[in-house]
Amino acid sequence: MASASIRHGYGRAYPLLAGRVRSTCGRPRLASGVAGYKYLHVHEDDKTGVVTLQLNKPPVNSLNLDFMNEIVLELEKRENDPSAKGLILTSAGPKVFCAGVDINELHTTRAERLTEFWRAVQDMWLRLYASKLVTIAAIRGHSLAAGCLLALCCDYRIMAKGFKIGLNETAVGVVAPFWLRDMVCNTIGQRRGEFSLQRSKIYSAEKAMAIGLIDQAVDQADVAAVAADQMDKWLQIPEVARRLTKQQLRQPIVDKMLRGRQEDITFTVTHLMQERTQNIIGSYLESLKKPKTS
DSSP: OOOHHHHHOOOSSOGGGTTTSOOOTTOOOOSOOGGGOSSEEEEEETTTTEEEEEEOOTTTTOBOHHHHHHHHHHHHHHHTOTTOOEEEEEESSSSEEEOOBOGGGTSOOOHHHHHHHHHHHHHHHHHHHTOSSEEEEEEOSEEETHHHHHHHHSSEEEEETTOEEEOOGGGGTOOOOHHHHHHHHHHHOHHHHHHHHHHTOEEEHHHHHHHTSSSEEEOGGGHHHHHHHHHHHHHTSOHHHHHHHHHHHHHHHHHHHHHTHHHHHHHHHHHHHSHHHHHHHHHHHHHHHSOOOO
């Protein structure tokens, strides 16, 4: 059972994760980019306490290990910053929010590497889903697989019309982890969640809004402005009441994930290392190399 400080705490760090997630401090930041990152652009508004985090790994913001470590580092930094109030997650480019994990990371039978990679996926999800901040996804392009995961972690999702979103893990031989399944079913309902996950369903922005996968579908040119307007509205709610409500709503899935974290890693790594899974992933990678027919 969670301690009273975790259930009702007002600590600076989000109490739901207090002392329960490994620290990322000490990991080297890779290459030099905006704010010292290779794959992230970070823009701070000192007046509002809102940070805009832009994913910047062209062409499709695929998540490799280094990219996810950067995301975790930045989220951890903001979580422990008393002046931070909100975070807008978006993409630097206009066509793809995030196309998911870098499939090359999964095309290996090196158990140590797969374990490190999957733990980073878990860390990224925990830091964003359990964040005390108001989090808004400003989705300016396609959002697939782990890109959809990132969006679902946020409190509110705005997406550009004309683009698609969904979880297509099964199509490339990957099994969605239990904590992702629970989050999806909490968002769009059990039956719709089962159907979407098993069939690797991808939805238009309009359809995604109709089923509750996103909250608003707007013209691409309006995504940033709508996200800023929504952030203003969310920040008008008394912070402690909003934060504790979010904590109580999300704590059951987080607790379940933390209890089953090692089992999740073991299952996923074992599954990914199987020959049939590697063959499916390899075939998918080969298909990406083929020129698209008109």
